[in-house]
Amino acid sequence: MITLAIDAMGGDHGLDVTVPASVAAVQAHRDIRLMLVGQETRIREKLDAVGAGDAGRISIQSASEIVAMDDPPALSIRRKKDSSMRVAINMVKEGIADACVSAGNTGALMATSKFVLGTIDGIDRPAICGILPRMSGSTYMLDLGANVAVSPEILFQFGIMGSQLIESHGGPGNPTVGLLNIGVEEFKGDETIKAAADLFKNSDLNYVGYVEADDIYMGNIDLIVCDGVLGNIALKASEGVAQFIMSVIRQEFTRSVFNKVAALASRSTLNAVKNRLDHRHYNGASLIGLNGVVVKSHGGTDSVGFRCAIEFASKAAGSGLVERIGRQISERMRSEAVSDRGSGARIPGLS
Amino acid sequence: MITLAIDAMGGDHGLDVTVPASVAAVQAHRDIRLMLVGQETRIREKLDAVGAGDAGRISIQSASEIVAMDDPPALSIRRKKDSSMRVAINMVKEGIADACVSAGNTGALMATSKFVLGTIDGIDRPAICGILPRMSGSTYMLDLGANVAVSPEILFQFGIMGSQLIESHGGPGNPTVGLLNIGVEEFKGDETIKAAADLFKNSDLNYVGYVEADDIYMGNIDLIVCDGVLGNIALKASEGVAQFIMSVIRQEFTRSVFNKVAALASRSTLNAVKNRLDHRHYNGASLIGLNGVVVKSHGGTDSVGFRCAIEFASKAAGSGLVERIGRQISERMRSEAVSDRGSGARIPGLS
Numbered sequence: 001m002i003t004l005a006i007d008a009m010g011g012d013h014g015l016d017v018t019v020p021a022s023v024a025a026v027q028a029h030r031d032i033r034l035m036l037v038g039q040e041t042r043i044r045e046k047l048d049a050v051g052a053g054d055a056g057r058i059s060i061q062s063a064s065e066i067v068a069m070d071d072p073p074a075l076s077i078r079r080k081k082d083s084s085m086r087v088a089i090n091m092v093k094e095g096i097a098d099a100c101v102s103a104g105n106t107g108a109l110m111a112t113s114k115f116v117l118g119t120i121d122g123i124d125r126p127a128i129c130g131i132l133p134r135m136s137g138s139t140y141m142l143d144l145g146a147n148v149a150v151s152p153e154i155l156f157q158f159g160i161m162g163s164q165l166i167e168s169h170g171g172p173g174n175p176t177v178g179l180l181n182i183g184v185e186e187f188k189g190d191e192t193i194k195a196a197a198d199l200f201k202n203s204d205l206n207y208v209g210y211v212e213a214d215d216i217y218m219g220n221i222d223l224i225v226c227d228g229v230l231g232n233i234a235l236k237a238s239e240g241v242a243q244f245i246m247s248v249i250r251q252e253f254t255r256s257v258f259n260k261v262a263a264l265a266s267r268s269t270l271n272a273v274k275n276r277l278d279h280r281h282y283n284g285a286s287l288i289g290l291n292g293v294v295v296k297s298h299g300g301t302d303s304v305g306f307r308c309a310i311e312f313a314s315k316a317a318g319s320g321l322v323e324r325i326g327r328q329i330s331e332r333m334r335s336e337a338v339s340d341r342g343s344g345a346r347i348p349g350l351s
Numbered sequence: 352m353i354t355l356a357i358d359a360m361g362g363d364h365g366l367d368v369t370v371p372a373s374v375a376a377v378q379a380h381r382d383i384r385l386m387l388v389g390q391e392t393r394i395r396e397k398l399d400a401v402g403a404g405d406a407g408r409i410s411i412q413s414a415s416e417i418v419a420m421d422d423p424p425a426l427s428i429r430r431k432k433d434s435s436m437r438v439a440i441n442m443v444k445e446g447i448a449d450a451c452v453s454a455g456n457t458g459a460l461m462a463t464s465k466f467v468l469g470t471i472d473g474i475d476r477p478a479i480c481g482i483l484p485r486m487s488g489s490t491y492m493l494d495l496g497a498n499v500a501v502s503p504e505i506l507f508q509f510g511i512m513g514s515q516l517i518e519s520h521g522g523p524g525n526p527t528v529g530l531l532n533i534g535v536e537e538f539k540g541d542e543t544i545k546a547a548a549d550l551f552k553n554s555d556l557n558y559v560g561y562v563e564a565d566d567i568y569m570g571n572i573d574l575i576v577c578d579g580v581l582g583n584i585a586l587k588a589s590e591g592v593a594q595f596i597m598s599v600i601r602q603e604f605t606r607s608v609f610n611k612v613a614a615l616a617s618r619s620t621l622n623a624v625k626n627r628l629d630h631r632h633y634n635g636a637s638l639i640g641l642n643g644v645v646v647k648s649h650g651g652t653d654s655v656g657f658r659c660a661i662e663f664a665s666k667a668a669g670s671g672l673v674e675r676i677g678r679q680i681s682e683r684m685r686s687e688a689v690s691d692r693g694s695g696a697r698i699p700g701l702s
Contacts, residue, residue: 070536072538133595134595135595135598135599135602145533148533148540148541149541180584182496182499182579182580182583182584185421187423189499190499190500190580212587213583213584213585213586213587213588213590213591214587214588214590214591214594215591216588216591217588217591217592217594217595218591218594218595228533229533229541229581230580230581230584232533232534232563232564233531233533233564233581233584233585233588234564234584234585234588235564235588236563236564236565237564237565237567237568237584237585237586237588237589237592238588238589238591238592239564239565240564240565240566240567240568240569240589241568241588241589241592241593241596242592242596243565243568243569244484244485244486244568244569245592245593245596245628247486248486248624248627248628249624251486252620252623252624252627253617253620255620255623258619259619259620261616262616262617262619262620263617263620265612265613265616265617266604266613266614266616266617268609268610268613269603269604269606269610269613269614272603272606273599273600273603276599276603277596277599
């Protein structure tokens with residue numbers, strides 16, 4: 001049985017989304033138990049409204065405050081110690097929940113998770129790793145927005161964490177890793193990315209070189225590593241294009257009576273297209289590098305999307321990811337210490 | 352009559368694309384004259400092959416060398432002084448052509464243009480400005496990849512140049528301008544973008560604040576300003592998603608005999624969709640900030656796309672953009688000089 005703490009108040013739509021999604025998730029999965037964290041009366045009312053007043057495997061954990069979507073992260077940590085987000089993360093820390101899920105403010109979720117759970121020993125910065133669709137298989141990508149400025153070493157750690165995430169999800173062993181850049185040629189990019197490329201080349205990771213942003217969807221790279229700014233821009237631009245294209249399709253298929261008839265004839269095919277492109281099915285990004293499993297749902301998602309994030313968290317909770325990353329990082333630190341001793345390069349007096 | 356110099360050897364497909372596109376463009380537009388720059392014998396052979404051996408309003412300008420798509424920019428300037436790209440830009444410098452069009456190596460095109468034409472007085476860095484589709488109207492965006500690192504002042508100059516480009520194209524007067532960032536909240540982003548936001552706020556530009564990358568396609572902002580890395584990532588991610596979605600549609604509509612029949616019934620609607628999303632119709636980006644009009648075509652485009660870039664260049668050539676930007680920048684420099692004298696802030700001893 002997997003127990004998940006759900007930040008019931010988080011996201012653009014709060015309880016209207018989190019409660020129906022939670023009810024649907026426990027009905028579909030017998031091995032999931034959910035603890036809805038937030039304002040008890042309101043949660044109970046919503047459970048009654050969706051006809052799940054005494055739903056088994058759903059319980060309520062009271063928390064009086066709510067982190068707003070535009071609260072600065074530092075403020076949410078200092079001032080809102082009884083927020084639904086904070087209490088849900090505390091439950092992971094205390095071992096009451098195996099993972100937590102929130103559609104709330106990304107910055108606050110990352111900052112609070114880091115503050116409460118701490119990072120895995122040797123990891124400098126946790127990151128947000130998402131899964132994006134391609135023609136066959138999917139592309140993991142990090143960081144999607146947690147880290148504005150990064151060093152080459154941090155990018156390299158993203159590579160280790162992402163590779164372990166893929167393997168822990170039962171993806172390809174020794175996954176291929178690319179560094180997102182503005183061109184594939186060696187001379188492209190700034191000094192940070194060039195230094196990161198050197199770290200990847202001299203490592204055990206299955207590094208394939210620089211990749212461009214169209215490779216996210218049209219390439220065959222398992223993991224794409226970048227800083228949080230590039231990740232955010234790539235992801236948001238993608239969302240914009242996808243929405244734009246779907247709007248154009250909708251507009252053209254409703255432009256005339258003839259087109260509406262055509263749409264009717266193509267309904268099942270158009271539905272299949274819509275289904276494959278439905279971003280809600282890719283909802284749920286991992287905050288990795290933390291001592292615990294925290295899943296971020298898109299803030300504006302609906303109950304179908306939030307349910308996907310819950311299901312994603314239930315798989316991630318049992319994958320042993322934290323331990324896997326911990327082992328890889330400590331091995332790396334050991335081997336670096338050995339090579340430092342060997343060369344006497346860093347602190348000769350102490351070697 | 353507009354005269355354009357065409358880098359006939361540039362792009363992934365060279366003459367196979369540039370020559371048919373040029374022939375189609377002069378046939379469709381009586382006011383365009385084209386000078387195809389490159390290896391004369393090969394150009395003449397290709398003109399004969401497409402049945403336009405003695406095409407009126409097309410002439411050939413000999414150039415012996417070719418800039419490869421992966422030539423480092425500095426090398427192309429130093430070593431290939433008789434390249435088709437260089438000679439085409441020279442013709443703009445000498446006033447023989449009103450503008451030039453190239454599908455060649457972007458870095459080399461920008462570096463050579465800067466070297467040969469020079470930048471407009473007061474402009475620190477030229478940039479690449481593209482036009483992207485949205486539901487109604489279009490979004491201008493710069494920089495799409497010329498400048499890896501920028502200062503707040505350079506971002507602000509991008510705002511001036513882009514606004515002038517829109518007005519010179521007959522777009523909305525006093526166009527709205529947004530700064531691309533990882534969130535719309537004031538506290539988001541690094542120091543460079545925050546300082547740039549201050550410059551925009553205290554200017555005459557119609558600044559609307561930070562925008563996110565989905566606003567490129569789903570917003571209503573006329574101009575989006577960013578550095579070349581973000582621009583490149585947003586553009587390439589967009590291309591990837593669009594290709595992916597079109598592939599999914601194609602795959603679903605050919606999955607079974609039934610689906611193929613549905614596709615037949617929807618053929619005209621699907622074609623209308625395809626047409627509206629056809630990136631070839633948006634081909635042609637402006638290199639702005641230079642003392643001359645240079646248009647960059649996508650390197651991998653076909654003859655339909657390259658013809659669009661030629662048509663775009665013919666409009667841009669007559670728009671007086673260089674003079675407009677020159678006036679705006681010199682006004683800004685004058686007003687800064689006045690305010691410096693007034694406050695005595697910068698070099699008090701000289702005021």
